Amino acid sequence: MILWIIAALVGMGALAWGFRFAGQAATGNAPKFRDMPYGVAYGYVLGAVVLLWLIWAYMQGRSSDPAIANKFFFLRIAIEGFIIFAIAAWLFRLLGRAVGTAWSRKMFRSMPLTASFGILTILIYAILAIFAPAFAPYGQEQIIPGVAANIVPGGDVALGGNPDFPLGTDQIGRDIMSRLIYGAQNTVGIAFATTLLAFLLGGTFGFLAATLGGWLDQILSRLVDVLMAIPSLIFALLLMTIASVWAPQLGIPLTVFMVVIIAVIDSTRVFRLARAVGQNIVVMDYIEAAKLRGEGLGYLVFKEILPNATAPLLAEFGLRFCFVFLTIAALSFLGVGIQPPLADWGTMVRDLGGFVNYAQFAPLAATAPLLAAGAIALLTVAVNFVVDWMLHKSSGLKE
């Protein structure tokens, strides 16, 4: 096996050399091939080999022999998903370029495909979350009478599916599609609220620390240091365990505790960013001019500092949202987050997790827990794409 790999690498090395030589000969020594480093030529060949393998693997996945097709099932889904999403993003960008105000059309013109994919995905999630009752065929807690538990996704009766439940049912016979849609509302909605609260706390104190400095800055910064010194997930887990005892006594839903706990832990990161960004702005001459004019603290923070800090804060908002969202899913997975019977993606992964073992011979059955995991992954990737694009745009402004 190792010998094969070495032989393949050497073979590709020879191919790379040949590719560059052929390129030089064919184009009459054009600068592109003449100045091409060997590593770049090797990269081209490696890319071509990987692409060929992917095509081969995809054809295997389409094979009529289920034994072979099952092996490449998830790769096939991934490739198909990738292509479908790419086309959807491309069409969405085309739409954005044609419809809308001059400003939005200009924005779509300079937008990379990744960003348009991200915006499209976030839009779909937002619509699903807001109008969940309209889209979901069943209630999130509804156990449908007379329907078996653990119906396999796909709707193929021969493989244990049911066309009425295209994504199957869970371990106690609830419709997975409905639960996924309601999960968007619960998980994403709570994550959004939590991130907003984290920014309110972290941003306010961060700007205050940057503007006033002195002992206030010292106290706040050291407090944040202490909070950041404790591993965040373990800390959240600890506090949630305590809260789960308090919540019933006080009559406050556990979710409220979760929102506050995660928001406070995450606000420490926002605090650091807001303080660092604020400090860079505070030394500017226009801040000095405003101070010498006799302006109050409120004007300084909201009119002079905040507008100049929006770009990095907005980018951080996207990233922070992903982290909060993953923390909530992780807490739910561990059993202290969003409580059943409310639908939540993290809980869904935990409940159906056992099916992953069937991946080798019954990939459709193993898909059940991966649907919720995929929903988490997709949103995280989409948000990151949009954040990357915004960061790129805001850094371009400074040039």
Added chain:
Amino acid sequence: MTDETPLVKIHGIKLEGRSDEAWNPIINGVDLTLARGEVLGLIGESGAGKSTLGLAAMGYTRDGVRISDGTVEFDGIDLLTASAATKRDLLGKRIAYVAQSAAASFNPAHKLMDQHVEGPVQHGVNDRGSSEEDGIELYRKLRLPNPDEIGFRYPHQVSGGQLQRAMTAMAMSCRPDLIIFDEPTTALDVTTQIEVLASIRDIVEQYNTAAIYITHDLAVVAQMADRIKVLLKGDEVETADTRTMLSAPTQEYTKSLWAVRSFERPKKPAVSAGAVPVVSVQNVDAAYGKVPVLFDVSFDMHSGRTVAVVGESGSGKSTTARCITGLLPPTTGQITLDGEVLPADYRKRSKDQLRQVQMIYQMADTALNPRMSIGQIIARPVQFYLGLTGAAKRKRVDALLEQIELEPSEYYNRLPSELSGGQKQRIGIARALAAEPKFIICDEVTSALDQLVAEGILRLLARLQDDLSLSYMFITHDLATVRAIADEVVVMKDGRVIEQGDKEEMFRPPHHAYTDLLLSSVPEMDPDWLTNLLAERGVDNIGDAAVDKM
């Protein structure tokens, strides 16, 4: 000195820059030839394309810039079609580059010598040992102090002027045929500039190196160049020998550049005895933490007059301004406004006291909030101090924009990033005027601007002073500016006032030794000025040495 083939031959070069999704021309077809050992001065305002052209002479363009037409030949080699390997062999070895900011160009993590020997070792010109010996030799020739050991310091351990010379030494390390100097002295004080100019000129002469010297300072280029090429917005205006160019420029634009330095205001009558100064600085001492920076500084500023405060960087000019504004409360002494003592801390001053003292900053880029429109920036003090709102506020802002010679309807809604440097500085002036102050501190307001633009700002300030009988404190290190606008001059050094008095008096000898050094260090348009000055001072007695002896 002359060879049949020129070293550099650029023909009809066109360069374009990418912005707003389109390629816009930067240079529209310029020719340039450079003989071996010749020094060509490239001058023009910012945005004229001098740096872009200088880099193109190396066959290099910055990101987002492309060469769309023309040829660049270096010693018979076509740099535009040459392979990357050929170029790699030329750059650094036969063509070198000296950047404007040495502090930003050296890697702060490595010692000077380690960076110096990199070129020769990489190109196989020399081994490490002999490159180091050669480096020390070059340091000596460039008259760096302690040439034997300065190379073993880190970049932050040497001064700006020394760093600039170390970079020149680095460029010389492979004995290139061509060096591009991109504004090497722009960021330096006049007294430091002299040494760098003198050493660059000597070493270029000694090794018969050809050079392209890019600058916007005419007096500097007059000292350095054999020939001068003037650029305006990507077009060549004219090229001629330095002496011809200085004595008989043919084009209108060149003449206007030459004429900038002639602006001077009529002399004002002396202040009547017993008049109360608008602002008076009385026996002020100040310190940053425990480090004292100002010692017994006193001077007065009267209505309708300008006091220029001059000195090198670190002399305490800006610190004095911080004491007056109340940002840095003095440890002893006091500031008075119209004869009344001002509270030391700006936070304890009344709104009216704050209104009377306004400030205009050096860097208009950082002095205007980039997210506020011009209208908002100027309207804020109008509303804050005068309580005007709605149509009255708008009317006042429009009047202010007219005062600074910008069309209100056109500029009201623009953002600072949509203005040129000179226009931004005008907005800074309007913001100060909006408070209707008696006294304005101008902190190096023209030093970041081109000469023509700077002159426009000076004329505007002078007119406003006459119209509104303002009092200015003018902080500057540029004596040409002092000559243009000041009524009185205060010379500062190391936190002390060395000399003060009427402008006429100050520019007439005899001077205090330090004033003399400052005055004589300002480059003049005479191409023999540097040679004469060095002869006068004695070659070993320039710059640092002269200052140290006082």
